[in-house]
Amino acid sequence: MVELRTLLCRLSEAFGPSGYEKAVRTIVREEIQGAVDRIDVDTMGNLIAFKAGAGAEPRLRVLLTAHMDEVGFMITQVKKDGMLSFKPVGGVDPRLLLGKRLVIGENRLAGIIGAPVPHLQRGEAANRVVDLDDMAIDIGAADEKGALGKVKVGDYATFATGFSVLCEDAGWPTVRGKAFDDRAGCAVLAALLKRERLPVDLFAVFTVQEEVGLRGARVAAHRVHPDAAFALEGTLCDDLPRPPDEDSTPVTRLGDGPALTLMDRSVVAHPGLMALLQESAAAEDISIQYKAPGLGGTESGVTHLAHAGVPSATVSVPCRYIHGPAAILNLNDLNATVQLMDATLRRITAQDLAR
Amino acid sequence: MDKARINEILGQLTAVDGPPGSESRVAELVESLARDTVTEVRRDALGNLIACRRGAAEAPGRIMLAAHIDEIALVVTKVEKGFLHIAAIGGVDPRSVIGQEVIVYPSGPGSDRYPAGLPGYIGSRPPHLLSADDRKKVVPLKDLRVDLGLPASTLDGGMIRVGDRVVVRGPYCELLNGRVATKALDNRASVAVMLGTLGYLANMTHTWDVYAVATVQEEVGVRGATVSAFGVQPDLAIALDVTFGDTPGVNGGETFPQDHGPTIGWGPNMHPGVAGQLKALADDLEIPYSVEPLPGNSGTDAWAIQVSQSGVPTGLLSVPVRYMHSPVEMVVLADLDRTARLLAAYIARLDSRTLGDLAAEIS
Numbered sequence: 210m211v212e213l214r215t216l217l218c219r220l221s222e223a224f225g226p227s228g229y230e231k232a233v234r235t236i237v238r239e240e241i242q243g244a245v246d247r248i249d250v251d252t253m254g255n256l257i258a259f260k261a262g263a264g265a266e267p268r269l270r271v272l273l274t275a276h277m278d279e280v281g282f283m284i285t286q287v288k289k290d291g292m293l294s295f296k297p298v299g300g301v302d303p304r305l306l307l308g309k310r311l312v313i314g315e316n317r318l319a320g321i322i323g324a325p326v327p328h329l330q331r332g333e334a335a336n337r338v339v340d341l342d343d344m345a346i347d348i349g350a351a352d353e354k355g356a357l358g359k360v361k362v363g364d365y366a367t368f369a370t371g372f373s374v375l376c377e378d379a380g381w382p383t384v385r386g387k388a389f390d391d392r393a394g395c396a397v398l399a400a401l402l403k404r405e406r407l408p409v410d411l412f413a414v415f416t417v418q419e420e421v422g423l424r425g426a427r428v429a430a431h432r433v434h435p436d437a438a439f440a441l442e443g444t445l446c447d448d449l450p451r452p453p454d455e456d457s458t459p460v461t462r463l464g465d466g467p468a469l470t471l472m473d474r475s476v477v478a479h480p481g482l483m484a485l486l487q488e489s490a491a492a493e494d495i496s497i498q499y500k501a502p503g504l505g506g507t508e509s510g511v512t513h514l515a516h517a518g519v520p521s522a523t524v525s526v527p528c529r530y531i532h533g534p535a536a537i538l539n540l541n542d543l544n545a546t547v548q549l550m551d552a553t554l555r556r557i558t559a560q561d562l563a564r
Numbered sequence: 565m566d567k568a569r570i571n572e573i574l575g576q577l578t579a580v581d582g583p584p585g586s587e588s589r590v591a592e593l594v595e596s597l598a599r600d601t602v603t604e605v606r607r608d609a610l611g612n613l614i615a616c617r618r619g620a621a622e623a624p625g626r627i628m629l630a631a632h633i634d635e636i637a638l639v640v641t642k643v644e645k646g647f648l649h650i651a652a653i654g655g656v657d658p659r660s661v662i663g664q665e666v667i668v669y670p671s672g673p674g675s676d677r678y679p680a681g682l683p684g685y686i687g688s689r690p691p692h693l694l695s696a697d698d699r700k701k702v703v704p705l706k707d708l709r710v711d712l713g714l715p716a717s718t719l720d721g722g723m724i725r726v727g728d729r730v731v732v733r734g735p736y737c738e739l740l741n742g743r744v745a746t747k748a749l750d751n752r753a754s755v756a757v758m759l760g761t762l763g764y765l766a767n768m769t770h771t772w773d774v775y776a777v778a779t780v781q782e783e784v785g786v787r788g789a790t791v792s793a794f795g796v797q798p799d800l801a802i803a804l805d806v807t808f809g810d811t812p813g814v815n816g817g818e819t820f821p822q823d824h825g826p827t828i829g830w831g832p833n834m835h836p837g838v839a840g841q842l843k844a845l846a847d848d849l850e851i852p853y854s855v856e857p858l859p860g861n862s863g864t865d866a867w868a869i870q871v872s873q874s875g876v877p878t879g880l881l882s883v884p885v886r887y888m889h890s891p892v893e894m895v896v897l898a899d900l901d902r903t904a905r906l907l908a909a910y911i912a913r914l915d916s917r918t919l920g921d922l923a924a925e926i927s
Contacts (some may be wrong), residue, residue: 370665530688
């Protein structure tokens with residue numbers, strides 16, 4: 210488990226907003242190099258690792274995707290007063306941005322998004338959500354000239370959150386960090402590749418640009434042209450206590466194991482793959498849960514539409530507070546997701562893909 | 565005080581937590597940082613740290629410096645299935661609390677295993693699950709929860725109690741141009757100024773006794789200053805605090821330029837003679853400053869000190885800070901040194917005529 214935690218820590222702290230995933234790609238390559246047969250990088254930046262199956266030919270071609278990119282920001286203007294205007298890259302709740310530390314650009318310059326001073330807020334202003342357009346990044350520059358040597362329009366930024374262990378308890382090992390969506394999936398995929406060879410031909414793709422519209426997985430699925438595809442994700446979890454009369458769903462629960470997506474806004478899961486995942490979990494005594502239907506979208510949304518159609522399913526690690534400065538996950542869920550995928554890929558046959 | 569040293573001291577001072585009423589961690593650190601420059605140190609009943617540096621005169625006057633060591637914080641109001649409900653201590657804006665890492669200081673059974681506190685996070689519900697209306701609303705403190713990532717059973721034994729303190733983390737962040745951003749610059753910036761002043765005085769001659777007081781409970785009503793001023797019974801006092809730094813996008817008038825020295829407080833809370841002497845000296849030394857007009861309560865320790873016992877001639881020096889009461893308060897390090905230099909020079913010039921001069925100002 211310590212190994213898995215270290216892997217997640219490395220991936221979580223890497224800088225990789227959509228379109229600028231290079232630092233993550235470098236870590237992934239280092240981690241999996243010795244464990245795969247071949248690594249390619251396509252024109253979008255997807256890292257495609259091939260690991261041949263140990264089973265008899267013809268072998269199934271299975272695509273596994275986990276996206277390297279994270280939500281972040283892009284500098285859109287260096288203002289006369291040295292402040293930086295920015296726009297979000299991917300979906301970020303503006304309410305989470307006040308008083309946060311960021312890292313910016315190639316040189317990982319430190320910056321902050323300031324916060325309104327309570328003493329100077331009069332009347333309604335104190336209770337208003339601050340609009341993104343009214344926020345700016347402060348790097349300490351006194352004016353435009355001072356800022357321009359250090360940053361430029363188009364530079365990317367991410368939250369500066371470091372990785373922390375919250376609970377060491379083997380029964381409930383939780384950690385906190387940024388970008389668990391989807392470095393959790395990247396960690397699952399890298400850990401899976403480090404295990405013993407599977408019967409199927411594995412195309413493990415660490416994808417780009419998921420957060421801006423599932424764009425990396427689209428071309429990866431076309432290129433690989435798989436028989437089946439699994440997206441590995443870090444997904445929503447809203448399991449804090451709610452008022453008893455409130456009509457709400459936790460989406461997933463921390464510690465209840467990998468979450469299977471039956472249906473979300475992007476895909477209806479392939480029934481054969483769903484059954485296979487359920488049977489594999491039961492056979493290996495792995496607890497699973499189901500993500501509340503209808504929420505969010507994952508790379509299965511594009512892989513199932515590739516070529517003439519590809520049976521696809523999504524398996525996720527529950528993460529509280531994704532798309533914010535930090536998220537919390539339970540490493541037992543992460544580990545169980547590795548186990549479940551291993552068990553599933555040892556069992557998968559052409560029959561599972563039939564309708 | 566060179567920039568590297570200020571940076572180092574300020575980094576240390578902001579790394580410890582001191583919610584109002586629980587300032588002992590900061591007091592201990594200040595004591596260790598002041599030790600070489602003072603001769604006596606004591607703590608009073610409220611926890612104020614009073615350090616004295618003797619002057620050279622036979623019957624010295626007594627100047628009190630006051631810099632508060634408490635900081636705004638949160639307090640646990642309920643423990644629910646492993647998650648904590650919270651309320652504010654001091655002026656906390658809920659908008660800059662959401663999405664922050666925190667440290668919780670437990671006090672119940674088992675808490676001795678966590679002398680450095682427990683790490684937690686104040687998250688938010690996924691916007692996917694909120695109505696369009698709710699997404700446009702500020703989440704009030706009463707609806708925020710601290711998530712410790714612990715199984716609920718860990719807290720069943722009552723390790724975290726109602727009343728336990730929670731502090732938002734604000735790791736020290738060095739920006740361009742000798743600017744830094746972190747939490748609790750209000751008022752550790754001034755604590756660094758006070759320590760820097762003592763450092764300068766160690767290489768100067770001064771006739772007055774200097775009482776450097778690290779005060780407690782300023783954020784909840786200048787209470788530490790009230791009792792420490794009574795205890796010290798100074799002839800003259802200078803309160804050290806922070807004020808609002810100019811911030812792009814915020815209207816001026818109530819804010820002051822950064823990288824332009826301290827502000828010198830002016831108004832009913834300040835003795836006009838003290839303010840005048842500070843201004844004249846800053847002009848002499850070519851230390852830049854701004855005048856901070858304070859038409860009433862300055863909201864600083866000066867407010868309490870001025871009316872201690874039979875009254876104390878009081879001045880106020882403040883360092884302009886951006887984004888006050890957030891975890892990314894921002895200060896220009898050079899302003900700290902400018903303030904310390906001005907204050908040390910002011911103290912060195914105090915003599916047997918000073919109080920008479922101040923009295924003449926009023927008559």
